[in-house]
Amino acid sequence: xxxxxxxxxxxxxxxxxxxxxxxxxxxxxxxxxxxxxxxxxxxxxxxxxxxxxxxxxxxxxxxxxxxxxxxxxxxxxxxxxxxxxxxxxxxxxxxxxxxxxxxxxxxxxxxxxxxxxxxxxxxxxxxxxxxxxxxxxxxxxxxxxxxxxxxxxxxxxxxxxxxxxxxxxxxxxxxxxxxxxxxxxxxxxxxxxxxxxxxxxxxxxxxxxxxxxxxxxxxxxxxxxxxxxxxxxxxxxxxxxxxxxxxxxxxxxxxxxxxxxxxxxxxxxxxxxxxxxxxxxxxxxxxxxxxxxxxxxxxxxxxxxxxxxxxxxxxxxxxxxxxxxxxxxxxxxxxxxxxxxxxxxxxxxxxxxxxxxxxxxxxxxxxxxxxxxxxxxxxxxxxxxxxxxxxxxxxxxxxxxxxxxxxxxxxxxxxxxxxxxxxxxxxxxxxxxxxxxxxxxxxxxxxxxxxxxxxxxxxxxxxxxxxxxxx
Ligand code: TXA
Ligand code: MG
Numbered sequence: 001x002x003x004x005x006x007x008x009x010x011x012x013x014x015x016x017x018x019x020x021x022x023x024x025x026x027x028x029x030x031x032x033x034x035x036x037x038x039x040x041x042x043x044x045x046x047x048x049x050x051x052x053x054x055x056x057x058x059x060x061x062x063x064x065x066x067x068x069x070x071x072x073x074x075x076x077x078x079x080x081x082x083x084x085x086x087x088x089x090x091x092x093x094x095x096x097x098x099x100x101x102x103x104x105x106x107x108x109x110x111x112x113x114x115x116x117x118x119x120x121x122x123x124x125x126x127x128x129x130x131x132x133x134x135x136x137x138x139x140x141x142x143x144x145x146x147x148x149x150x151x152x153x154x155x156x157x158x159x160x161x162x163x164x165x166x167x168x169x170x171x172x173x174x175x176x177x178x179x180x181x182x183x184x185x186x187x188x189x190x191x192x193x194x195x196x197x198x199x200x201x202x203x204x205x206x207x208x209x210x211x212x213x214x215x216x217x218x219x220x221x222x223x224x225x226x227x228x229x230x231x232x233x234x235x236x237x238x239x240x241x242x243x244x245x246x247x248x249x250x251x252x253x254x255x256x257x258x259x260x261x262x263x264x265x266x267x268x269x270x271x272x273x274x275x276x277x278x279x280x281x282x283x284x285x286x287x288x289x290x291x292x293x294x295x296x297x298x299x300x301x302x303x304x305x306x307x308x309x310x311x312x313x314x315x316x317x318x319x320x321x322x323x324x325x326x327x328x329x330x331x332x333x334x335x336x337x338x339x340x341x342x343x344x345x346x347x348x349x350x351x352x353x354x355x356x357x358x359x360x361x362x363x364x365x366x367x368x369x370x371x372x373x374x375x376x377x378x379x380x381x382x383x384x385x386x387x388x389x390x391x392x393x394x395x396x397x398x399x400x401x402x403x404x405x406x407x408x409x410x411x412x413x414x415x416x417x418x419x420x421x422x423x424x425x426x427x428x429x430x431x432x433x434x435x436x437x438x439x440x441x442x443x444x445x446x447x448x449x450x451x452x453x454x455x456x457x458x459x460x461x462x463x464x465x466x467x468x469x470x471x
Contacts, residue, residue, distance in 0.1 A: 014215040018219060020220065024178070036173070038106050051182055055186045058078055058084070066219070071230060072195070074190070074194060075092060075217070077191050079102050088191065099169070101172050101192060104172070104183065106180075106184075114130070114153060137258055144174075146248075147246075148235055149169070149171075150169055151238065152167055168238065176226075178221065208433055225426075230428070233246060233247060233248035244266055244267060245268065247460050248457045249425075251454050253453060270456055288461075288465065289461045290465045293441060295443050298446055298470045308470060316335070332408040332411055334411045335412050335440060335441065336442070338414075338432075345416075413435065415434065428458060447462060
């Protein structure tokens, strides 16, 4: 461990952060997939290799370990030790008033945390410890992206810091075998929020974790990109009717198909909170999932993007720095566009990236700056907005061009996430991060429709990331 006391004004030690490649094929299996009672790790993984190293680190230190789940990368710590759990908050820079999710490898491990710490009998097979209401969900969705709330027995075996003072705790059994084997080798449930720095988009690849937490943790297990791409759905079945608290990888429609969950209600907003395109007042929302660049979200209901994007570009361009009193810009705005289901390339503004329809860019790859292109006034000829004085921007009131010929309005870089909701969810956070890395000033995102499916999770995250929403 390298300790650097003078570390970027942060009151934390600076560690040498290592990414441990862990794309291992045989990671383990349930002894009986029908009961989910016991996750079994192959013997060789128990004695050596990256998983064993990470598990030892989790057992012996208070520095969290980043690991992949099927949703996003988590920042894990021994959920039974206060000092280890505090290490998560320290590394993330996250306020400790937000409860964490406990990750279990099998139901035997979970049952042991449903009885008080004073209980001595073996409860690992006691089926009735899990509330009936959750059984159909567990049967259908575990292991998988679903978190359930359970009563925290007193005295609890969990460190008090994980629940932030609540009487319940969140429990999930991830489906990523790497995560299950890490938990099993650690011998304890892992408390794990997403492994991003507080307020940033959740990480869906080891590089994202490294970018945010380099120097703040020692070990990142690299199991490749996450399959789901948005966090787990959080449900509370301890109240009546049951509530879906956070939309995520399992849709509310699927949950309502389960016995006892038919009338589950939404504990989250599934519409944008603003009814106009007015920017939200800063500080009005809890910033979350946000890249550095400002995010402008175009709700699916906002219609044809062409005039809106065009006028947004003109607006940005006109707000550029004034040189010698003229509207000459020192730098045209650099805009990222994230397309999903309906927008055609370059939002229909008759431009192409490098001559190809989808110049864009595979979602898991870093976007290269040379794939950006320039938009000039001439490109926007059909969509040029009428300015307040009634003239178009390219001409003065006499109808004469009053600007240098064809000035650059914006530099654009575009990412197409595909038109399947699953792919959009998988690539979303990565796209926001890629665009940030390229230094864009703003990101225009095409929203999608859908209230009951995973689109709800995508839109929930986007609305939280956005500083402006076009409805
Ligand atoms: O997919 C996921 O859930 C990821 C991966 C790493 O597993 N984890 C994750 O954790 O997203 P985190 O800490 O970023 O989000 C935890 C969510 C928060 O919305 C929190 O408010 C809610 O779960 N939560 C946890 N325990 C709760 C409780 N006892 N009552 C109400 N909400 C709770
Ligand atoms: Mg998070």
